[in-house]
Amino acid sequence: MQGAFDNNIVYRIQQATDIADLIGEYVSLSKKGREMVGLCPFHDDHRPSLCVNPVKQIFKCFACGAGGDVFKFVQMLENLNFPQAIERLAQRAGIKIEKSFYKSKSDDVDPATLVRVNDWAARHFQKNLTHPEKGKLARSYLKERQFSEADIKKWSIGLAFDKNDIAYAAQKNKISSELLVKAGLLTAQLTDRFENRIIFPIWDVTGRIIAFGARALDQSGPKYINSNNTALFEKSNCLYGLNLAKHKIVASASAIVVEGYTDCMMCHRFGFANVVATLGTSFTTGHARILRRYARRIILIFDSDTAGIEAANRALEICLAGNIDIRLAFVPQQKDPCDYLLSAGQKEFQNIIENSVDVFSFKWERLTNALRKDDNLIDGKAAVEQFLQSIATAMNAGAINPIEQGLLANRLSRIIGLSAEQINSQLDKTVKRVSNTGVFNNNGQHISTADFGTGAFAAAQRQVLEVLLNQPRLADSVKNDIEPELFDVPVLKQIACVLFDIIRQNPDTDLNRILMTVESVELANAIVLLEHTGREKGNFQASLQDAVRIVKHYQSRKKIEQLKKTSNETELLKSVLENSRKQNPHNIGML
Numbered sequence: 311m312q313g314a315f316d317n318n319i320v321y322r323i324q325q326a327t328d329i330a331d332l333i334g335e336y337v338s339l340s341k342k343g344r345e346m347v348g349l350c351p352f353h354d355d356h357r358p359s360l361c362v363n364p365v366k367q368i369f370k371c372f373a374c375g376a377g378g379d380v381f382k383f384v385q386m387l388e389n390l391n392f393p394q395a396i397e398r399l400a401q402r403a404g405i406k407i408e409k410s411f412y413k414s415k416s417d418d419v420d421p422a423t424l425v426r427v428n429d430w431a432a433r434h435f436q437k438n439l440t441h442p443e444k445g446k447l448a449r450s451y452l453k454e455r456q457f458s459e460a461d462i463k464k465w466s467i468g469l470a471f472d473k474n475d476i477a478y479a480a481q482k483n484k485i486s487s488e489l490l491v492k493a494g495l496l497t498a499q500l501t502d503r504f505e506n507r508i509i510f511p512i513w514d515v516t517g518r519i520i521a522f523g524a525r526a527l528d529q530s531g532p533k534y535i536n537s538n539n540t541a542l543f544e545k546s547n548c549l550y551g552l553n554l555a556k557h558k559i560v561a562s563a564s565a566i567v568v569e570g571y572t573d574c575m576m577c578h579r580f581g582f583a584n585v586v587a588t589l590g591t592s593f594t595t596g597h598a599r600i601l602r603r604y605a606r607r608i609i610l611i612f613d614s615d616t617a618g619i620e621a622a623n624r625a626l627e628i629c630l631a632g633n634i635d636i637r638l639a640f641v642p643q644q645k646d647p648c649d650y651l652l653s654a655g656q657k658e659f660q661n662i663i664e665n666s667v668d669v670f671s672f673k674w675e676r677l678t679n680a681l682r683k684d685d686n687l688i689d690g691k692a693a694v695e696q697f698l699q700s701i702a703t704a705m706n707a708g709a710i711n712p713i714e715q716g717l718l719a720n721r722l723s724r725i726i727g728l729s730a731e732q733i734n735s736q737l738d739k740t741v742k743r744v745s746n747t748g749v750f751n752n753n754g755q756h757i758s759t760a761d762f763g764t765g766a767f768a769a770a771q772r773q774v775l776e777v778l779l780n781q782p783r784l785a786d787s788v789k790n791d792i793e794p795e796l797f798d799v800p801v802l803k804q805i806a807c808v809l810f811d812i813i814r815q816n817p818d819t820d821l822n823r824i825l826m827t828v829e830s831v832e833l834a835n836a837i838v839l840l841e842h843t844g845r846e847k848g849n850f851q852a853s854l855q856d857a858v859r860i861v862k863h864y865q866s867r868k869k870i871e872q873l874k875k876t877s878n879e880t881e882l883l884k885s886v887l888e889n890s891r892k893q894n895p896h897n898i899g900m901l
């Protein structure tokens with residue numbers, strides 16, 4: 311499991327990376343005693359379950375069981391393997407590592423390599439835009455849309471020329487076309503994906519270019535296209551501008567979501583620095599999950615309220631299920647935010663935001679309008695059911711407490727003439743149905759909890775590890791009694807092997823050193839869990855002695871059983887006597 315990496319470098323990278331800083335780049339953390347807490351990015355977290363311990367430099371989620379050191383955090387969050395995580399954090403810490411060090415043996419292309427390719431392409435596109443002739447049209451388009459030089463620089467806007475410009479430039483720079491395909495810059499036919507388009511690099515939250523968006527400069531093909539999904543990029547989980555908007559979102563606890571790059575950029579120009587954009591897709595659970603790490607409130611801005619209605623229904627379900635306050639705002643005159651800002655100005659746009667409507671009220675209004683317009687009983691009933699369904703979804707996620715449910719039931723009752731009790735009971739029924747279907751459990755990444763086995767023997771093995779992970783020095787006192795071979799629960803045996811090996815080399819080891827040598831995320835999760843349980847239990851010396859006694863007992867019993875199987879009677883007798891003497895020295899021969 312180890313050995314392929316130079317431990318000294320891995321240790322240096324680990325030490326150079328503060329876990330609170332690192333996790334803080336992805337999750338809004340607040341101080342709680344000696345620890346920091348935040349919403350766990352590894353499950354659908356509704357209360358801050360993620361604990362970061364700056365002293366031990368580890369993280370642990372009390373809900374889903376995710377845990378580990380800095381490497382495990384990026385491994386899990388960005389789906390990297392161990393060498394990729396090492397490289398990622400080395401880069402972040404400015405530590406140079408040998409190329410061969412992180413060469414992954416698998417066919418998967420290393421995400422860091424894709425980032426480098428994207429950086430190169432972004433620079434190439436930017437240079438294209440300055441081309442005296444070929445960049446003219448694009449520059450005049452940007453000027454017409456009132457993008458300043460500063461905007462172009464800030465957002466690294468570029469230009470893709472016609473006809474395989476990237477393919478050609480890559481060849482000149484000796485960048486393999488295979489890599490460009492994997493980065494989404496070339497199609498499978500090895501032709502340029504983006505031709506004659508304005509290019510908007512898309513960053514992840516930490517500021518790496520992970521993809522490109524592109525707007526057509528002529529009438530051929532769709533107006534906007536993005537990179538296809540790559541190892542780095544998944545459209546429905548990505549928010550344009552988040553790297554720049556993140557701090558303002560945290561500071562204001564609210565995020566504004568628009569639909570296009572140009573809307574987002576223009577909002578920033580006009581001082582709305584907490585604005586991000588979906589990449590031409592509607593707002594998804596993935597988006598909500600990302601934003602919820604930073605914001606308590608999300609304001610979705612739509613170009614018109616007809617366009618907003620469909621989206622509002624989805625938003626209600628997504629965001630109330632995620633227990634986040636969501637509001638909707640509509641730009642008048644069917645304009646997009648970019649055009650509206652340019653024509654109406656900052657103050658008017660501010661008004662739109664301030665007049666945003668709580669998604670519940672919005673839905674409610676739609677319902678009452680529908681009821682008012684149409685006295686048809688069946689349609690009315692359908693509307694009520696639809697509304698109850700949305701409320702039930704929200705309630706299922708814990709967004710509505712019984713008092714709120716009561717209030718809603720009263721309001722509904724006044725309009726539709728059903729009693730509040732009837733509505734309440736129907737709500738309860740709907741809630742049950744919604745929770746049975748488990749609509750919103752489908753996107754939470756499940757962290758499998760390790761199988762620690764059952765029974766006293768397994769418990770004792772666990773206990774040995776719980777103690778030694780906290781007090782590695784105590785290993786010395788049991789070195790004659792305990793060895794990894796005695797462990798029979800696979801995951802515990804694996805941990806024991808790692809642990810004993812490290813302790814042998816350095817009895818003063820700490821948890822971080824241990825985690826550092828573990829490649830598997832599951833194993834790291836299990837180690838952090840065992841360490842935590844051990845720490846809670848305390849009483850290390852006595853626990854260890856107890857556990858060792860039980861392990862030895864089972865060990866000798868096992869030996870007897872094995873001997874029985876081989877039916878070597880002499881050996882059996884000898885062993886039984888020996889065992890019995892050990893168990894009770896005063897009772898020799900009594901079986």
Ligand SMILES: [Zn+2]
Pocket residue numbers: 350351352353355359371372373374375376
């Ligand atoms: Zn979690």
